[in-house]
Amino acid sequence: MATEIIHFLHTNDLHSHFEHWPRILRFLKKYQKKYQESFTFDVGDAIDRLNPLTEATLGKSNVQLMNGAGYDAVTIGNNEGLVLSHQSMNHLYDDANFDVLLANLFELPKATQPKWADPYKILTTKLGTNIAILGMTAPYDLTYPSLGWQPQNVDQTLNKLLPEIQEKSDIVVLLSHLGLPTDEHIAKNYDIDVIMGAHTHHLLEQGKYVNGTLLAAAGRYGENIGDITLKVTNHKIFEKSAKTKPVYEIDEQFGDYELMHRWQKVGKHMLTRQIVTRLPKLLTPDEQLYDGMRALKKYFDVPAAMISTGMFVDDLPQGILTPYDLLESMPHSINPMVMTLSGEEVTMLFNEIDEQRERLSNLPLKGSGFRGKIFGYIRFDGIDRDRHGQIFYHGEKLELQKRYQIATLDHYKWVPFFPTIQDAPVKIELNILLRELMANYYKQKYQ
Incomplete structure (x- = not known):
C-alpha cells in the first residue's frame, strides 16, 4: 500500500490578535492547497474580550473569521468557556462551519453533552486511514459550575473514551487546552499518537516526544502556526514530526493593515453607539x-x-x-x-x-x-x-x-x-x- 503523508495545521491561543489573522489565513490556505492530505485545527482561546470587536459581538466575530480558515475542528479554552455567559456560550458557534470537540465539559443541571459540541470525531483520509480527534479543555472545578457547566476529570474522561475511540480509529489525536504539564502526564500514561497543546502558551518549535507521543504547540497570540507531518503505511504511523512557522516570516500584503484597522473600527463603533x-x-x-x-x-x-x-x-x-x-x-x-x-x-x-x-x-x-x-x-x-x-x-x-x-x-x-x-x-x-x-x-x- 502506498505511503500517506498527512499534515495537521494548527493554531492556538489566538486571544483575538486579529493583527496576525490575514497572514495566518494566507498560510493556512496556501498549505491546505499544497498538501495532498491535510486537516486544520484550533486548540482554544481563539477569543479574548480585550478586543473591541470580540467584546461587541461576544466572540461571534471571531467565529465568522475562523469560518474562512477551513478548520476541520476546534476545541474551546477558558476564554470561551469562562468569559462568556452560559447563554452566550450556547450560541457562540451557531453559525460555525467547523465542528467543536469537547469531551470533558458537560451542561448542568443534567450533566449532558453540550448541543454545540461532540466529544470526538473520526476523520478519514483518501486512502481510508481513520483519525480520531478528541477535544478537551482545562477543567476549572471551582468556577465552571457557577456558569452552568460541569468539568470532568482528565484521567476519568480518557479512561472512559479512549477504548471506544481506539476501536474506531487507526490514529488518535488530542486537541488539548489543558497545558503542557497535563499533556506530558497524558503522554506518559495513555496511548495517544499526537497531542496539539495550548493554554500555557508554550511553543514547541520542533515538537516534543514523550513516551512515543508527539507533543506540538504554537505559542500564543497567533505569533506562530503549527504544522505536523505524519507518514503512514497500512494505516500505521512510521514517522511523525512537528514544526512551527513564525508569522513574522510571512510577507504582509497591501490591505492587511486596512483590514485590521477596519475590524478595530467596527468593534469600537458598535460599542460607542451604546x-x-x-x-x-x-x-x-x-x-x-x-x-x-x-x-x-x-x-x-x-x-x-x-x-x-x-x-x-x-x-x-x-x-x-x-x-x-x-x-x-x-x-x-x-x-x-x-x-x-x-x-x-x-x-x-x-x-x-x-x-x-x-x-x-x-x-x-x-x-x-x-x-x-x-x-x-x-x-x-x-x-x-x-x-x-x-x-x-x-x-x-x-x-x-x-x-x-x-x-x-x-x-x-x-x-x-x-x-x-x-x-x-x-x-x-x-x-x-x-x-x-x-x-x-x-x-x-x-x-
Missing part, C-alpha cells in the same frame, strides 16, 4: 478604583472591599460613557468575588501585602484574567489600620476569631501572591465582568 450614562466629570483611574470598591460593597452587600490600583488603566471622559470607554479602562476578564476571612487571616493578608508592596507596585503582569500593565498597590475601603498597626473593620477593632467578608476580584484568587486569599472560601460571580459591574454602578449613580 450609552451607559453621562458622567458629570472626568474620572481618573484612582477615582475609578474607589468607585470600584463602592460598587463591590454594594453588589455583595458587605462593608469592606479590596482592589489593586493597576486594575484601572485609563481615564473615563466627562460626558457620555460608553462600553468602549469602560473596556479601555478595564480590559480584563475579571469577575467580582467575595471572600470570608477570620480576623487572624485578615492580619495575615495585611502582612503578605506589606512584604510585597514595593515589588508588586510596578510589577508587569499578564494572565489570570488581567489585561492591564502593572499590578500596583492594594487599597481597602471599609478596612483601616492605625499608626500602631491595629486593624479596624467597618470602624470596629478586628477580633482574631471573628469572620469577616471582603468584596474583591477573583484575580487575587489566581495570582500566586497572597496565600491567605488562595486558601480562603470565596464566592465568585462569573456572570458579570468588572467593567459590567462598573457600568451598572455608574448607570445607577448618574441616572
